[in-house]
Amino acid sequence: MTKPGKPKSKRTPVRLRHKIEKASAAKQRKQRKLAKNNPQWRSRLKKDPGIPNLFPYKDRILHEIEEKKRLKDEELARKREEAKITRAAASAGQAAGQEEQPNGEEELSDLVDDEDMDEDPQEDSSNPMSALLASARARAAEYGDASGSEEDDAMEEDASEGGADITTANSLPISGPQTLESSRRAFDKVFKNVLSSSDILLYVLDARDPNGTRSREIEREIAAADAGSKRLILILNKIDLVPPPVLKAWLTYLRRYFPTLPLRASNPAPNARTFDHKALTVKGTSETLLRALKSYASSKQLKRSTTVGIVGYPNVGKSSVINTLISRLGSSRSSSTACPTGAEAGITTSLREVKLDNKLKLLDSPGIVFPSSSSQTTATEVPPTFSRKQYTEANLTLLSALPPAAITDPIPAITLLLHRLSRSSATLAPLLEQYNLAPSTLVPSQGTDGDITTDFLIQVARKRGRLGKGGVPNIQSAAMGVLMDWRDGRIRGWVEAPKEEVGREGSGGVGKEIVKEWAEEFKIEGLWDDGDEKGGEEVVMQE
Structure with a gap:
């Protein structure tokens, strides 16, 4: 029993403190669990979703990012090299100025008159460092030859x-x-x-x-x-x-x-x-x-x-x-x-x-x-409806010789690809398996006027979810997706070597x-x- 007038201690028993800490931890766990089940819950940290793998221009975007990074690094390296040459030229100019003390003022005045004619003369007289900088620039050419030979020697040492x-x-x-x-x-x-x-x-x-x-x-x-x-x-x-x-x-x-x-x-x-x-x-x-x-x-x-x-x-x-x-x-x-x-x-x-x-x-x-x-093409390698120009452009597209941005119409390339792969079961079966399609897909239907390419791309667009408004298959997007699969080797296909004597x-x-x-x-x-x-x-x- 406390004495009258004595303040009560604010200390709490250890058992009570641990009880409060456990209750607080349990409450936080319950709140986190309810937040996960809540469909309206959003994280405070906005995570970058990245570029989806099915996006047709993912490679081009990644290439543009890498190209910007490379150009930035090259620009930074160029600026560092220019700063290095400028500092070396300035030190060379100072050394030359100390050796030629009697004629130093005349040389500085001549350089200032030749290179800085448009500047205010009062500014030159008040800032003698501008004359020194002009002298350093004049001797930069002489130093460039010497530094170039030193860089060549350094390159040979690195190579060795x-x-x-x-x-x-x-x-x-x-x-x-x-x-x-x-x-x-x-x-x-x-x-x-x-x-x-x-x-x-x-x-x-x-x-x-x-x-x-x-x-x-x-x-x-x-x-x-x-x-x-x-x-x-x-x-x-x-x-x-x-x-x-x-x-x-x-x-x-x-x-x-x-x-x-x-x-x-x-x-x-x-x-x-x-x-x-x-x-x-x-x-x-x-x-x-x-x-x-x-x-x-x-x-x-x-x-x-x-x-x-x-x-x-x-x-x-x-x-x-x-x-x-x-x-x-x-x-x-x-x-x-x-x-x-x-x-x-x-x-x-x-x-x-x-x-x-x-x-x-x-x-x-x-x-x-x-x-x-000089590709030796025969009548069997060219689709019947193709002209020489169409075949050339479609063949370059299949060879991945054109970037995706330069491909105006990918459908002729798909026609040429189907024409080549359909000549052998060793390449046709893996193509159908790649997109989980039935062999009847490559049989012309009445709705597309016998166009096998259109039927094939419609089925690929439905399988891969490349649909437009109202669920209409996006044939162009499906064709670009097939070209990307062919480029990356997900579709098997090759040209047989000529057997005749050349x-x-x-x-x-x-x-x-x-x-x-x-x-x-x-x-x-x-x-x-x-x-x-x-x-x-x-x-x-x-x-």
């Missing part, structure tokens, strides 16, 4: 350490082709520069349609350049999208003309329907290519580095070839930052030079739609003996022949 040095050739065209017309206009500018500055040219082809991405005129021009001193290697990329027997047939066919190497430059896209080629992995094929290039460079014993130019159609994987070669060096620098890559055409917009070591230098070029493509004279080849000689120079003669024969019978699908 095994790191890949990446530069952009500013003296060459800075913008790459984005459409068919601009690509052909840029043909002379880009290709001529690459051809003149390269000792070896890697012509990258798409394994699903090698002849569609070839140009015999370009091959003749390369073989005849500099009195035949140039070397050409055909690179068959994306080999995981074709079965082993088809790959072996194409290698046999292409090796009649030039040395040919299969390559897996990158891993497949998600959910791509690929084939297992066993020994032909990303690491194995890239190491073989790098070893062949180094063998040729060491055998020539040049006093300069050997330049390897990489050419080909857009989106055949030229930048991926460079990245996979850099990854084999074991450098600490990430290979993904060497050359930007993407699923759509037009990622590479300028010539990029990558120095692997003191003996080897790579030159990445923008994709070029070569004029007068004449070597005037066909773009350089002759059997010369091809054999070139293969010996690169040490690639007879490579993988045994592996192809053993692995050609077993085909493993990766779903």
Whole structure:
């Protein structure tokens, strides 16, 4: 019992405090549970929903974001370099001014009169630092020559350490082709520069349609350049999208003309329907290519580095070839930052030079739609209703040589795709399975005037939810979705290699003996022949 007048203690027993804490925690748990069940509940933090995977222009938006980031980084690097040169020139100007004290005032006044005539003379007299800055600018040119030689020495030191040095050739065209017309206009500018500055040219082809991405005129021009001193290697990329027997047939066919190497430059896209080629992995094929290039460079014993130019159609994987070669060096620098890559055409917009070591230098070029493509088309490959112009545009769309923004009408490309895939059950059945369609879908109905393409796209639009107002199927959106699936390898399809004998004279080849000689120079003669024969019978699908 407390004494009268003594204040009561505010302390509470530990048991009571713990009871209050437990009751408070239970109340908070109950409130959180009720908030989750409440349909009107909204989080305070607004989470970015991102870009849906089914959005047809997701790749283009992501590419624009990456391109803005890259341009921003390049602008920041340029400003840093200018600031570095300005500081060095200023220090050089101060040193020169201390050595020439008697004539220093006359030089400063002359520079101020020549360069700053429009400025107020009172401002110059009140601000002597402006005269010093003018003197520093005048000596910047002299310092630029000395700093340029120091940068070259630094580049050689970095290359000797095994790191890949990446530069952009500013003296060459800075913008790459984005459409068919601009690509052909840029043909002379880009290709001529690459051809003149390269000792070896890697012509990258798409394994699903090698002849569609070839140009015999370009091959003749390369073989005849500099009195035949140039070397050409055909690179068959994306080999995981074709079965082993088809790959072996194409290698046999292409090796009649030039040395040919299969390559897996990158891993497949998600959910791509690929084939297992066993020994032909990303690491194995890239190491073989790098070893062949180094063998040729060491055998020539040049006093300069050997330049390897990489050419080909857009989106055949030229930048991926460079990245996979850099990854084999074991450098600490990430290979993904060497050359930007993407699923759509037009990622590479300028010539990029990558120095692997003191003996080897790579030159990445923008994709070029070569004029007068030499794809051997027959009457069975062209739909009956197609004109020559429609076939050319549809074929370029299927080759992913045009960016999505340049595709005005994707429906002719779908018609050509269905025409090719319907000729074989090995490619038609996976197409129907991809979209869970019945075989009767490709049978013309009366409502569409016998148009198989329209029936197919209507079914795809319903299956994928590409509907407009009132539930009307959006055929254009469905067609773009099918093209994206074809580009990423989710739809199986390929072109068979020609089986007839092709004449070597005037066909773009350089002759059997010369091809054999070139293969010996690169040490690639007879490579993988045994592996192809053993692995050609077993085909493993990766779903």
